[in-house]
Amino acid sequence: MFRPTTSTAHRRPSWRLALAAAAVSLAASSIAVGVAGPTPGAYAATNQFKGVNWADPRDNYADDPVVPSGLSTSDSYATTYAKATAVIGGFQSNLGANTVRLPINPYSVNGSFWASYSGAVDAATAKGFNVILSYWEGVAHKDGVVDDLTSYWTMWQTVTSKYAGNSRVYFEPMNEPFGYSASAWANLVAQWMSTYPSIPKNRVFVSGTGYNDNVTSVCADSRFTGAYLSLHVYGFWNTSQTAYAGWVSDLRNRIGSCASRTVVDEWGAQMTTGLNYTGPINNNYFIAYVEADSDVMHALGMGSVYWPGLRNGDTYSMETLHGSGTNLTLTNNSASGVTRLQWAWGGGGGGATVIRGTGSNRCLDVPGSTTMNGTQLDIWDCNGGGNQSWLLTPSKWLVVYGNKCLDIPGGATASGTKAELWDCNGGTNQQWNVNSNGTITSVATGLCLDVSGAGTANHSEVDVYTCNGGTNQKWTRA
Structure with a gap:
């Protein structure tokens, strides 16, 4: 996928943008983000892949050897190995990564550069990293x-023989095989x-169709049972989409029931422009996309390989x-970006859980498992259903169904709302702040999440109220 440099951030080739936009489907969906159906030959999860792409400044499309940032075709094997050890060490210490995706092309492998470039692969594996080697086409064809x-x-004979x-x-x-039909x-x-x-199938990444933008057809192909699937998804594919729920639906539609086999081996957004990916969306499609997609990946236990971990410019x-x-x-460019990346990898507090009232021993519940906006929440016997499974995100949202939030209507500030x-x-x-004393307080008002009237019965309503230390304002997440 074409990636912009600082000077070309909004000047992508129109035909590529049109094709990418055509690939986007934001059909509404209320599928619970925490549920993925079983798939033959699937893995329990893929979040063992905590990765980044290490890319050529030219975006890996090259009619000569593709050279990741910081390396040179004039480097010896020893120099490449030493440089790669430093860069991979930076990915490891700064981000907690354990996977790197490296580009290859025939110019990189079939000529003299391979003797040194293989040093980057060897250095990464020596540090305990997984390495994904992906073929990129040349810029003249694209x-x-x-x-x-x-x-x-x-090229592949040389690479597979060595590794x-x-x-x-x-x-x-292949990276992004958009020129082929699904069957081809x-x-x-x-x-x-x-x-x-x-090569065992469980060491092959089968790219999704198009711009790696949908894995459902390759997932259904029995010839690939046991292989991983790779997916790409980007915010700039739909710059008009600023709704968190829309991006959740978009990603879920691209994955289908195949999350347990899928690694998102490209996703990314602006990290050098000061955007806060753990705060309000503020009608920004980048923020909506990053927050929604990292939440989905976290909840589904999916691995991901961020684009790019390093690409100069x-x-x-x-x-x-x-x-x-x-x-x-290496130094980090965005603290909130790192937080979201690590969250996507499964860090930061686990998955969706019930929220159990201390006074009632009943759980925060969406009545009737409805998804309708404006539904008043209550407490009910804990059953672990999707309507009681709440994900606390780095943005301090309590999310149910993958795209619905615990909300104070209209930004009201009065006790009893x-x-x-x-x-x-x-x-x-x-x-919401989930506090060590058991309270859950509104960031906007400071009021406590409360069972109205200190009720303990099923269907007792939940509101916000001045914090008073009562057991009807104490909750546990488990």
Whole structure:
């Protein structure tokens, strides 16, 4: 996928933007974000992949060797190894990453550069990293089709021969195969697998169709049972979408029931422009996209590989490179971006849980499992259903169904205001502090989440009220 540099952030080629926009489907969905159906040959989760892309400043599309930022075609193997050790160490210490996705093309592998470039792969695996090697086409074609099949197969023969025995190395036959029909792409992947039978399927990443933008068809293909699936998703694909719920639906539609096999091996947003990805959405599509997608990935236990961990000159880059020679260091570009990345990987407090009232031993509940905006919340016997499963996000939202928030209607500030269900929108009336003393307080008002009238019976209504220390204002998440 074409990525903008600082100077081209809003000047993407119109035909690529049109194609990408056409790929976006934001059909409404109320599927609970915490539920993923079983898939034959699926994995329990994929969040063992906590990764970043290390990219060429030219965006990995090249008609010569593709060279990740900080490396050079003139480097020896030893120099490449030393540089990569420093960069991978930065990803590890700054972000907590354990996976890097590296680009390859025939120019990188079939010529002299491979002797040194392989040092980056070796350095990463030596530090315990997973490495995903993905083929990128050249810039002259850029049509979503393998440029030259003869050089393509020669490249993969060299790569698989070298790394078939290294269990930390994974193989992605092509990045964004948008020039192929779904059936033609599936057939090429099947040919790849049959050509390299020594590569176990659980070390292959099968790209989704189009711009890697949907995995449902490759997931359904029995030839790929046991393989991982790779998905890409970006905010700039729909700049008019500023609703959190819309982005949740978008990502869920792209995944279908295949979350337990899918790794989002490209997603990203601006990290050098000061956007706060743990605060209000403020009608910003970047913020809505990052907050929604990281919440979905967290809740579904999905791995992801951020675009890019490092790419010089890219406003999306999570890291900035410093130093020269082999004395290289990385610094983070966005604290809130790092928080969201780590949250997507499963960090920061676990998944959706019930919220149990101390005084009643009953749970915060959406009556009748409705998804209707404005529904007043109550307490009910704890049953662990989707209507009682609340996810506390880094933005301090309490989210149910994946796209509905615990809300104070209309931003009201009065004690006794009933708590309700509403589309997540990032307002402070949807932000909550979960406190060590057992209270849950509104960021907007400081009022406590409260069972009205200290009720303990099923269907007792929930409101916000002046904090008074009562057991009807004490909650546990478990």
